[in-house]
Amino acid sequence: MNKDTVIRVSDLTKRYGEILAVNRIDFEVEKGETFGFLGPNGAGKTTTIRMLTGLSKPTDGKASVLGLDVNSEIARIKKRIGVVPEISNLYDELSAMDNLIFMAQLYGVPSSERVQKAEELLRTFRLHERKDSLFGTFSRGMKRALTVAAALIHDPEVLFLDEPTVGLDVVAARSLRNLISNLRRQGITVFLTTHYLEEADLLCDRVAILAKGRILAIDTPLSLKAKTDKKSLEEAFMKLTGLEPEVLAIEKGK
Numbered sequence: 001m002n003k004d005t006v007i008r009v010s011d012l013t014k015r016y017g018e019i020l021a022v023n024r025i026d027f028e029v030e031k032g033e034t035f036g037f038l039g040p041n042g043a044g045k046t047t048t049i050r051m052l053t054g055l056s057k058p059t060d061g062k063a064s065v066l067g068l069d070v071n072s073e074i075a076r077i078k079k080r081i082g083v084v085p086e087i088s089n090l091y092d093e094l095s096a097m098d099n100l101i102f103m104a105q106l107y108g109v110p111s112s113e114r115v116q117k118a119e120e121l122l123r124t125f126r127l128h129e130r131k132d133s134l135f136g137t138f139s140r141g142m143k144r145a146l147t148v149a150a151a152l153i154h155d156p157e158v159l160f161l162d163e164p165t166v167g168l169d170v171v172a173a174r175s176l177r178n179l180i181s182n183l184r185r186q187g188i189t190v191f192l193t194t195h196y197l198e199e200a201d202l203l204c205d206r207v208a209i210l211a212k213g214r215i216l217a218i219d220t221p222l223s224l225k226a227k228t229d230k231k232s233l234e235e236a237f238m239k240l241t242g243l244e245p246e247v248l249a250i251e252k253g254k
């Protein structure tokens with residue numbers, strides 16, 4: 001494995017009874033890369049993230065994150081990654097600051113550093129003025145931003161984002177995409193799932209296009225468009241999958 005490869009997947013498979021959710025997929029993600037999983041609901045995107053972050057055991061195949069095996073070394077992996085699930089894992093009854101402090105404790109951030117790190121993240125995500133407000137009082141966009149901040153409290157080397165902008169209004173989605181772009185500039189490896197074609201085109205260095213648990217193509221958005229002789233990622237997706245863009249529930253302008 002290339003020393004700069006931080007995620008490596010080979011023949012990864014997940015079966016739920018008769019349902020083949022992920023079907024023998026292979027890919028690698030390089031250090032500092034923003035890598036996107038693009039596909040409709042049910043394509044296997046979230047299932048893949050769940051296997052890579054220890055929330056679900058693979059049925060077959062191999063996967064490693066930061067050179068560590070997801071089956072036998074997941075505890076060590078979890079200390080070095082951040083995970084932003086589609087549904088927030090923060091607590092409505094805690095303030096923004098207390099949520100970050102609590103997550104810092106869980107990740108083993110030294111007590112002397114917790115408040116400073118929390119303050120820095122609240123400023124970065126423009127939430128500092130609401131640091132004492134209960135999470136339950138936040139708008140959906142603010143909740144999403146704080147959930148991303150919480151996943152960064154321990155300075156992870158890899159950040160997993162599952163459908164980061166689902167349900168956000170246009171302004172909140174644009175703000176969160178800007179934050180993701182900034183993470184990339186900081187050298188953090190980002191693995192994100194999305195069913196928004198424009199989002200994948202804007203954010204990702206490379207994209208894997210999935211349908212029915214299989215990877216149909218992996219390349220840069222620009223190369224995917226060139227290979228399919230199409231001007232947009234939307235048209236390239238349609239040609240590669242045979243699916244209409246409506247299947248992705250694309251929201252223009254998001």
